[in-house]
Amino acid sequence: MTHSASHTxxxxxPRSFVxxxxxxxxxxxxxxxxxAQVTASRAELEEEKAxxxxxxxxxxxxxxxxTDEKRVSLSELRAVNQKLEARESYIATLNRELRLVKTEIRxxxxxxxxxxxxxxxxxxxxxxxxxxxxxxxxxxxxITFIFTSATFKQFYMRLKYxxxxxxxxxxxxEQMEKVSRELTEKQAQLEKQEAGQLAVLAQEEAQRKELSxxxxxxxxxxxxxxxxxxxxxxxxxxxxxxxEELNRVIKRVIEEEMRLAKAREEKESGKSSEAPAARNLxxxxxxxxxxxSASFASNRGNIxxxxxxxxxxxxxxxxxxxTLKGITETNDGVDIQTNNNAPVKAVFAGIVTKxxxxxxxxxTIIIKHGEFYTMYSRLKTIAVKSGQEVSTSxxxxxxxxxxxxxxxxxxxxxxxLQVMDPSIWLSSK
Numbered sequence: 258m259t260h261s262a263s264h265t266x267x268x269x270x271p272r273s274f275v276x277x278x279x280x281x282x283x284x285x286x287x288x289x290x291x292x293a294q295v296t297a298s299r300a301e302l303e304e305e306k307a308x309x310x311x312x313x314x315x316x317x318x319x320x321x322x323x324t325d326e327k328r329v330s331l332s333e334l335r336a337v338n339q340k341l342e343a344r345e346s347y348i349a350t351l352n353r354e355l356r357l358v359k360t361e362i363r364x365x366x367x368x369x370x371x372x373x374x375x376x377x378x379x380x381x382x383x384x385x386x387x388x389x390x391x392x393x394x395x396x397x398x399x400i401t402f403i404f405t406s407a408t409f410k411q412f413y414m415r416l417k418y419x420x421x422x423x424x425x426x427x428x429x430x431e432q433m434e435k436v437s438r439e440l441t442e443k444q445a446q447l448e449k450q451e452a453g454q455l456a457v458l459a460q461e462e463a464q465r466k467e468l469s470x471x472x473x474x475x476x477x478x479x480x481x482x483x484x485x486x487x488x489x490x491x492x493x494x495x496x497x498x499x500x501e502e503l504n505r506v507i508k509r510v511i512e513e514e515m516r517l518a519k520a521r522e523e524k525e526s527g528k529s530s531e532a533p534a535a536r537n538l539x540x541x542x543x544x545x546x547x548x549x550s551a552s553f554a555s556n557r558g559n560i561x562x563x564x565x566x567x568x569x570x571x572x573x574x575x576x577x578x579x580t581l582k583g584i585t586e587t588n589d590g591v592d593i594q595t596n597n598n599a600p601v602k603a604v605f606a607g608i609v610t611k612x613x614x615x616x617x618x619x620x621t622i623i624i625k626h627g628e629f630y631t632m633y634s635r636l637k638t639i640a641v642k643s644g645q646e647v648s649t650s651x652x653x654x655x656x657x658x659x660x661x662x663x664x665x666x667x668x669x670x671x672x673x674l675q676v677m678d679p680s681i682w683l684s685s686k
Contacts, residue, residue, distance in 0.1 A: 298357055299354075299357060302350060302353060302354045302357065305350050306347065306350050306351075306354070308685070308686065309343055309346055309347040309350060310347070311686065312343045312568065312686055313340065313343055313344065313347065315566050315567065315568060315686075316336065316339065316340035316343065316568060317340075318566060318596060319336060319566070319567065319568070319594050319595065319596065319664075320333070320336055320337070320340065331479060331579055331580070332570055332594065332661075332663050332665065333475060334472075334475045334476065334479050334579060335570040335571060335579070335594075336568070336570055336594055337468070337471055337472050337475050338472065339568050339569070339570065340468060341465070341468050341469065341472055344461070344464060344465050344468055345465065347461060348458065348461045348462065348465060351454065351457060351458045351461060352458070354454060355451065355454045355455070355458060358447055358450055358451045358454055359451065361447050362444060362447045362448060362451065365440055365443050365444045365447060366444060368440055369437065369440045369441060369444060372437050372440065373437060376434065376437060479579065479580050480580065486581060489578075489580065489581055490581070490584070493578065493581075493584065493586060495617060496586070496617075497587070498617075499615060499616065499617040499618050500587065500588070500589055502615050502616070502618075503589070503615055503618060503621065503632070503634060503667075503669070504589060504676070506611065506613060506615060506621065506623075507611075507623055507630065507632055507669070507671060508674060510610055510611045510623050510630070511630060511671065511673065511674055512674070514610065514625065515673075518546075546627040546628065547627065548627070549606065549607070549626055549627035550626070550627030550628045550629060551627075552605075552606075552627075553605055553626045553627060553629045554629070556605070556682075557681060557682055558681065558682065558683075558684065558685070559684050560604045560605055560682045560683055560684060561602070561604055561649065561650060561683075561684060562593070562604070562683055562684070562686070563593070563601050563602055563603075563604050563631075563633060563666060563668050564593055564595040564599045564600070564601060564602070564656065564666055565595075565599065565600070565602075566595055566596055566599065567593045567594055567595030567596075567599070567666070568593065568594060568686070569591045569592070569593055569680060570592050570593065570594040570665060571586075571588055571591065571592035572588065572591060572680065573588055573589070573590060573591050573678040573679060573680060574587070574588065574678070575587045575588075576588075589669055589676045590632070590634075590667055590668050590669030590670070590676075590679055591667075591668055591669075591678075591679045591680055592665050592666070592667055592668075593665065593666045593667075593668060594663070594664065594665050595656055595664050595665070595666060596664060597656075597658050597662075597664050598637070598655050598656065598658070598664075599655065599656045599664060599666075600652045600654075600655055601633055601636060601652070601653055601654045601655060601656055601666060602649075602650045602651060602652055602653065603624055603631070603647040603648070603649060603650065603651045603653050604631055604649065604682075604683075605624075605626050605629075605631065605649050606626065606646075606647065606648050606649055607624040607625050607626040607627075607631070607646075607647060608624065608625045608644065608645070608646055608647070609622060609623070609624055609625075609641050609642065609643055609644060609645045609646075609647060609653070610623050610624065610625045610630075610643070610644075611623035611643065612639055612641070612642070612643050615634065618634040618635055618667060619634065619635045619636050619637065619657040620634070620635075620636030620637065620638070620639050620654060620657070621633065621634040621636065622636065622639060622641065622653055622654065624647060624653075628672060628673055629670065629671065629672050630670070630671040630672075631668070631669065631670055631671075631679075632667075632668070632669040632670075632671070633653065633654070633666065633667075633668060634666070634667040634668075634669075635656060635657045635665060635666055635667050636653075636654040636655065636656065636657055636666075637654070637655045637656060637657040637658070638654050638655045639653065639654040640652055640653055640654050640655075641653045641654070670682055
């Protein structure tokens with residue numbers, strides 16, 4: 258075997274071998290960042306879908322009871338509107354998931370195309386290798402190349418190199434074919450998922466149309482009620498009086514608590530020897546008022562709901578009346594529609610500072626949480642006593658169901674004498 262032939266073979270093999278290794282690293286290794294992002298997006302969508310589905314089940318439960326037991330009213334219309342919004346949110350989530358699936362399919366198709374192209378290149382290169390080896394073998398036999406080694410070590414290295422090179426090519430081709438098959442299967446799976454998502458989306462769209470029809474039907478009934486303008490105005494006026502009375506009750510309680518706290522501070526500092534003989538409620542449930550206030554404040558947006566199942570049917574603030582033009586309603590809390598005889602729970606640890614009854618609002622409980630207060634109205638039964646320490650989720654009573662079959666809790670939050678929007682404190686559902 259000539260020196261030039263040997264040199265040609267050694268120059269040819271290393272370049273191809275390095276090229277194969279680079280291809281293997283470039284195309285076979287996964288892309289963790291891209292895959293992690295897709296997984297995270299899908300997990301977020303699944304979590305959002307589960308949350309909205311839970312809300313929709315709650316709407317179904319309350320509306321079924323409403324349909325079976327109560328006559329049509331504005332409260333039912335509010336419930337239908339809330340359910341319609343939730344249904345539209347769910348459909349929007351499905352659309353986002355569908356776009357994600359399409360993106361995954363497109364990415365997978367691109368990967369399959371690239372791998373198929375690379376596999377074809379490898380096959381062409383392999384064919385070229387066979388042809389080149391054949392041409393070389395016309396001048397020198399590979400067996401001769403191996404056995405003309407100058408030393409045993411050179412003989413061993415040449416033999417080992419040729420074997421490793423042959424095995425590497427076979428394994429890489431097998432690996433590329435395997436990956437190509439896996440990606441093809443993944444594409445088929447994603448296409449199947451897309452078809453399933455389209456079916457779900459079509460179903461949800463149909464349900465939304467049904468719900469829209471229900472809303473239109475309810476709106477027609479409400480429009481007939483709006484013709485009784487005077488009766489509705491009287492109802493609005495009565496609600497305002499009830500709200501004002503509730504505010505007077507809680508303000509008196511808070512002012513009294515502030516007066517007692519100031520008196521205690523003066524007594525402790527020696528500025529006054531005349532401590533009031535009025536009730537001396539403990540400042541906190543086994544902790545300081547400042548610590549409890551800080552704990553309540555730090556849980557903004559994470560406080561549990563006062564009822565297990567329900568939704569806000571009447572929000573906080575001032576807003577237009579749903580049927581009377583030019584008329585507004587004001588709510589210093591939120592109204593939560595729930596199930597008949599639903600247990601009402603304390604939303605945070607505190608002390609029951611007031612139990613009373615307000616005409617039109619039923620049983621009312623006020624709980625102190627340091628400088629914060631929560632109020633629960635329209636209670637049918639009361640399960641706590643004034644001065645009692647309660648923990649988060651302690652059952653304090655049950656919700657009242659009126660003659661129309663409406664079970665609705667009125668819930669307020671205060672910081673000192675300042676009323677606050679309860680929805681910013683409650684956890685998302």
